[in-house]
Amino acid sequence: MALTKPKITPLLLMAALGSAVVAARGLPPIITLGGLLVAGTLASSGALALNSFLEMGMDAKMKRTMGRPLPSGKIVPPRHALYLGLGLLVLGVAVAALTLDYLAVFFIALGAFVYVPVYTLFLKPRTTWNIVLGGFAGSCAALAGWYAVTFQSAAVGWLLGALVFVWTPSHFWSLAVITEEDYSAVNIPMLPSVVGPVAASRYIVVNTLLLIPVSLLYVGYFLGPGFYVYLAVAVVFDLLLLATNIKLFRSPTKDNAWLAFKFSSPYLAVIFLVAMVAAVLR
Numbered sequence: 001m002a003l004t005k006p007k008i009t010p011l012l013l014m015a016a017l018g019s020a021v022v023a024a025r026g027l028p029p030i031i032t033l034g035g036l037l038v039a040g041t042l043a044s045s046g047a048l049a050l051n052s053f054l055e056m057g058m059d060a061k062m063k064r065t066m067g068r069p070l071p072s073g074k075i076v077p078p079r080h081a082l083y084l085g086l087g088l089l090v091l092g093v094a095v096a097a098l099t100l101d102y103l104a105v106f107f108i109a110l111g112a113f114v115y116v117p118v119y120t121l122f123l124k125p126r127t128t129w130n131i132v133l134g135g136f137a138g139s140c141a142a143l144a145g146w147y148a149v150t151f152q153s154a155a156v157g158w159l160l161g162a163l164v165f166v167w168t169p170s171h172f173w174s175l176a177v178i179t180e181e182d183y184s185a186v187n188i189p190m191l192p193s194v195v196g197p198v199a200a201s202r203y204i205v206v207n208t209l210l211l212i213p214v215s216l217l218y219v220g221y222f223l224g225p226g227f228y229v230y231l232a233v234a235v236v237f238d239l240l241l242l243a244t245n246i247k248l249f250r251s252p253t254k255d256n257a258w259l260a261f262k263f264s265s266p267y268l269a270v271i272f273l274v275a276m277v278a279a280v281l282r
Helices: 009-024 029-055 080-099 103-121 130-134 134-146 154-178 180-185 189-195 197-217 225-250 254-281
Strands: none
Touching: 009 029, 009 134, 009 225, 009 254, 029 080, 029 134, 080 103, 103 130, 103 134, 103 189, 130 134, 130 154, 130 189, 134 154, 134 254, 154 189, 154 197, 154 225, 180 189, 189 197, 189 225, 197 254, 225 254
């Protein structure tokens, strides 16, 4: 279970489920809903397990990660993690192929591809843009949810994907401010370890200022009471997220970075949750 980093998958499932409910303006058919959640869980868990396998050498050198199953020697031989990751990923794509439309299958597979070879192997060790570009892996969850239900109003589905894409840097850079020494120790050019926490906190504020309009761009899709419900909740949580980021910018301590990081996770879940409520009210 630890190999699959289970704290990450629920957010991806929320993005997929939220997008599907918005697309359907209610609960999608049970086969579609079940297929999306099962396939998404299996595929994302497989991709995360592969990430654990590929980064075990780096994890062994970082204080935050050295206790994980592979670097601590709790799973031997390590190739069992590789088999687990590949097996879960293949099973997830197979479930998707049996239950979902071809574009939903494509985006589930694409999300894993972006996360494992593109982000983990290529982007992460080479560029400070790693988490920015790698954030498209999370966008694929929202796009899979949308295309599992409909091909219509695709712009709204892509805006939901853009929401995840733009949210990712603010979320992850806050964590990276806390762990900048770890990334420096293993020569990973995560933005805070390259430019320092003061400059990184400035980038986080700027990124959140980009995130806020993205979170509001599709509010017109929700008619009637759904419009007002979504607008009210989104504005409140946008301002709260921005407040935690400004606090970090004014005082770039690890405690303030932890506050910004911890608030950013429920932020995304709440935005997708209220989008589902607004779609049903529509």
